[in-house]
Amino acid sequence: xxxxxxxxxxxxxxxxxxxxxxxxxxxxxxxxxxxxxxxxxxxxxxxxxxxxxxxxxxxxxxxxxxxxxxxxxxxxxxxxxxxxxxxxxxxxxxxxxxxxxxxxxxxxxxxxxxxxxxxxxxxxxxxxxxxxxxxxx
Amino acid sequence: xxxxxxxxxxxxxxxxxxxxxxxxxxxxxxxxxxxxxxxxxxxxxxxxxxxxxxxxxxxxxxxxxxxxxxxxxxxxxxxxxxxxxxxxxxxxxxxxxxxxxxxxxxxxxxxxxxxxxxxxxxxxxxxxxxxxxxxxxxxxxxxxxxxxxxxxxxxxxxxxxxxxxxxxxxxxxxxxxxxxxxxxxxxxxxxxxxxxxxxxxxxxxxxxxxxxxxxxxxxxxxxxxxxxxxxxxxxxxxxxxxxxxxxxxxxxxxxxxxxxxxxxxxxxxxxxxxxxxxxxxxxxxxxxxxxxxxxxxxxxxxxxxxxxxxxxxxxxxxxxxxxxxxxxxxxxxxxxxxxxxxxxxxxxxxxxxxxxxxxxxxxxxxxxxxxxxxxxxxxxxxxxxxxxxxxxxxxxxxxxxxxxxxxxxxxxxxxxxxxxxxxxxxxxxxxxxxxxxxxxxxxxxxxxxxxxxxxxxxxxxxxxxxxxxxxxxxxxxxxxxxxxxxxxxxxxxxxxxxxxxxxxxxxxxxxxxxxxxxxxxxxxxxxxxxxxxxxxxxxxxxxxxxxxxxxxxxxxxxxxxxxxxxxxxxxxxxxxxxxxxxxxxxxxxxxxxxxxxxxxxxxxxxxxx
Numbered sequence: 001x002x003x004x005x006x007x008x009x010x011x012x013x014x015x016x017x018x019x020x021x022x023x024x025x026x027x028x029x030x031x032x033x034x035x036x037x038x039x040x041x042x043x044x045x046x047x048x049x050x051x052x053x054x055x056x057x058x059x060x061x062x063x064x065x066x067x068x069x070x071x072x073x074x075x076x077x078x079x080x081x082x083x084x085x086x087x088x089x090x091x092x093x094x095x096x097x098x099x100x101x102x103x104x105x106x107x108x109x110x111x112x113x114x115x116x117x118x119x120x121x122x123x124x125x126x127x128x129x130x131x132x133x134x135x136x137x
Numbered sequence: 138x139x140x141x142x143x144x145x146x147x148x149x150x151x152x153x154x155x156x157x158x159x160x161x162x163x164x165x166x167x168x169x170x171x172x173x174x175x176x177x178x179x180x181x182x183x184x185x186x187x188x189x190x191x192x193x194x195x196x197x198x199x200x201x202x203x204x205x206x207x208x209x210x211x212x213x214x215x216x217x218x219x220x221x222x223x224x225x226x227x228x229x230x231x232x233x234x235x236x237x238x239x240x241x242x243x244x245x246x247x248x249x250x251x252x253x254x255x256x257x258x259x260x261x262x263x264x265x266x267x268x269x270x271x272x273x274x275x276x277x278x279x280x281x282x283x284x285x286x287x288x289x290x291x292x293x294x295x296x297x298x299x300x301x302x303x304x305x306x307x308x309x310x311x312x313x314x315x316x317x318x319x320x321x322x323x324x325x326x327x328x329x330x331x332x333x334x335x336x337x338x339x340x341x342x343x344x345x346x347x348x349x350x351x352x353x354x355x356x357x358x359x360x361x362x363x364x365x366x367x368x369x370x371x372x373x374x375x376x377x378x379x380x381x382x383x384x385x386x387x388x389x390x391x392x393x394x395x396x397x398x399x400x401x402x403x404x405x406x407x408x409x410x411x412x413x414x415x416x417x418x419x420x421x422x423x424x425x426x427x428x429x430x431x432x433x434x435x436x437x438x439x440x441x442x443x444x445x446x447x448x449x450x451x452x453x454x455x456x457x458x459x460x461x462x463x464x465x466x467x468x469x470x471x472x473x474x475x476x477x478x479x480x481x482x483x484x485x486x487x488x489x490x491x492x493x494x495x496x497x498x499x500x501x502x503x504x505x506x507x508x509x510x511x512x513x514x515x516x517x518x519x520x521x522x523x524x525x526x527x528x529x530x531x532x533x534x535x536x537x538x539x540x541x542x543x544x545x546x547x548x549x550x551x552x553x554x555x556x557x558x559x560x561x562x563x564x565x566x567x568x569x570x571x572x573x574x575x576x577x578x579x580x581x582x583x584x585x586x587x588x589x590x591x592x593x594x595x596x597x598x599x600x601x602x603x604x605x606x607x608x609x610x611x612x613x614x615x616x617x618x619x620x621x622x623x624x625x626x627x628x629x630x631x632x633x634x635x636x637x638x639x640x641x642x643x644x645x646x647x648x649x650x651x652x653x654x655x656x657x658x659x660x661x662x663x664x665x666x667x668x669x670x671x672x673x674x675x676x677x678x679x680x681x682x683x684x685x686x687x688x689x690x691x692x693x694x695x696x697x698x699x700x701x702x703x704x705x706x707x708x709x710x711x712x713x714x715x716x717x718x719x720x721x722x723x724x725x726x727x728x729x730x731x732x733x734x735x736x737x738x739x740x741x742x743x744x745x746x
Contacts, residue, residue, distance in 0.1 A: 045405065059356075059360050076210070088384075110721055
């Protein structure tokens with residue numbers, strides 16, 4: 001009797017153990033799945049955020065590229081304006097407009113000044129010289 | 138009887154079945170979309186998120202030898218609109234008012250009609266026409282950068298949609314008329330610059346650029362996606378050309394040429410300055426000319442390159458070449474005496490005249506006083522064969538090497554086609570046709586000890602992408618003379634032309650020895666020499682002993698006078714004086730003193746050629 005009773009108990013306890021085991025097993029699987037999914041979710045989120053960051057950076061870079069291109073165009077425009085203004089007909093017009101008493105120097109007023117400059121000590125060796133033209137008034 | 142549990146079970150089963158059905162339907166749809174219609178939908182989507190951007194290469198620029206820009210590309214914008222968006226009121230009138238206020242040459246009515254042009258007539262293959270939807274109209278092309286930027290801001294502020302600003306470049310000539318004939322110009326054609334004439338045309342291969350198409354996947358706002366598809370061709374920018382021209386000298390030359398035009402009101406005029414030691418063209422100009430930035434001034438008569446295309450009889454400017462040949466062959470010396478027959482001499486049945494009467498004079502006076510009879514007699518002493526050879530050696534009848542097309546070789550008959558008169562007429566510049574640049578080249582040989590060089594116009598070519606510069610080499614010259622003493626003799630004789638008693642005292646520059654020769658040639662019109670139409674020239678080099686340049690001034694049909702010594706020589710002096718000062722070539726104090734003394738002495742009447 002005792003044996004039966006014990007064995008019933010034992011059976012009961014064994015059943016309980018199996019359920020717990022199953023539960024643990026299920027929980028383990030779910031846990032792994034959750035971990036896996038979290039990992040995938042994490043990776044996906046990371047990828048998205050990296051893409052988002054890259055897009056933002058791209059946008060910023062593109063903005064800068066456009067700004068540079070715009071500045072290049074402005075520089076080009078100023079360069080051509082400068083060339084136009086520095087042409088002799090333009091200068092002559094200004095001289096006449098402002099009534100400037102400018103004239104060419106007489107040949108012997110022009111002096112050539114040769115300056116030896118030595119900022120890094122290399123010029124002497126290479127024989128480089130800077131020549132300036134003086135035209136005393 | 139159904140219990141509540143059974144009912145729940147059935148409902149669960151129904152929901153599950155529904156879910157399965159939905160899932161199946163979804164799977165079917167997914168199959169259709171992803172597998173069956175994949176290609177079609179993928180292409181459709183790709184079109185929406187793939188953008189195509191065309192990038193235009195930049196045409197090479199042209200600089201002078203010192204790097205001063207002569208031809209560049211100015212940034213500007215093309216403004217276009219989509220009438221499907223801009224064509225409704227009140228939008229259209231608002232936009233039209235803005236364009237009319239900000240764009241020169243644009244009226245309100247014109248802007249309005251373009252913005253509202255919702256349809257256009259399309260010509261079909263069978264010749265019929267039909268009205269189609271219009272989504273593209275040009276509002277304005279080549280709008281200046283500043284103007285375009287202002288307009289862009291206004292359009293943005295007013296929230297006007299459907300107006301597109303495209304960044305472009307336009308060929309721009311910052312020095313306007315300066316060197317325009319040699320630089321040439323381009324015509325815009327479908328976004329490309331098509332060269333018409335001049336350096337622009339000759340060096341089109343080097344200066345030309347190629348465009349590139351970029352395809353990329355873009356976000357909603359048009360910005361390229363970093364992880365998307367990106368395909369791009371490489372844009373090729375054109376090479377930069379550096380000419381041998383010196384801009385300040387060119388300005389001097391053109392300014393003086395303009396004053397000449399005002400004074401003598403000729404049909405045309407040209408001036409060329411070349412460095413005889415290298416063959417480099419330092420300055421070159423002609424009138425009439427044009428402003429390449431203003432299409433209204435551009436007529437073929439103005440943009441034709443007369444300096445290389447035109448042929449004229451050089452007249453007396455030909456004499457030094459013939460006489461130098463006689464000196465070189467030892468046929469004469471500078472002191473050999475010649476009877477100039479008091480101004481009239483018959484040869485081969487035709488009378489040859491001098492413009493002034495002289496009798497027996499040495500050869501140097503033949504040059505100084507520009508005697509036709511004396512020169513003809515020298516040529517006859519030399520003989521046809523040797524004269525022909527000498528003139529050939531000076532480059533007549535051949536191209537000069539200047540990289541500008543078209544270039545004439547002039548008119549120089551082969552020896553077997555010479556007649557009895559040729560030997561007396563060719564050495565005085567009659568019956569022979571030369572281009573201005575050929576004449577200058579021949580004088581460069583006289584100035585540089587007989588070294589005949591090719592004319593150089595391009596100094597170097599720069600690859601804008603790599604920075605590599607290709608220097609155009611100076612070719613070895615051809616020696617015209619056999620006797621090394623000849624150049625000095627002929628230069629001394631030519632120096633007398635600008636001295637007291639010469640034909641070009643007006644070309645003399647105090648402090649310098651100027652060697653040169655005047656030329657006055659009658660134009661050959663309708664089979665005979667005209668007595669009313671002349672070419673007046675002066676060509677020379679200075680300082681004679683070590684020339685800084687050879688300079689030619691030619692005036693085609695001047696009004697008032699026609700002698701080279703009176704018309705062209707003073708402008709030679711003006712140009713040369715300013716150029717020498719610019720180049721810092723110092724005068725000889727002894728020669729200044731001599732000039733002062735001569736000035737104070739009694740003035741002689743100048744001799745005409």
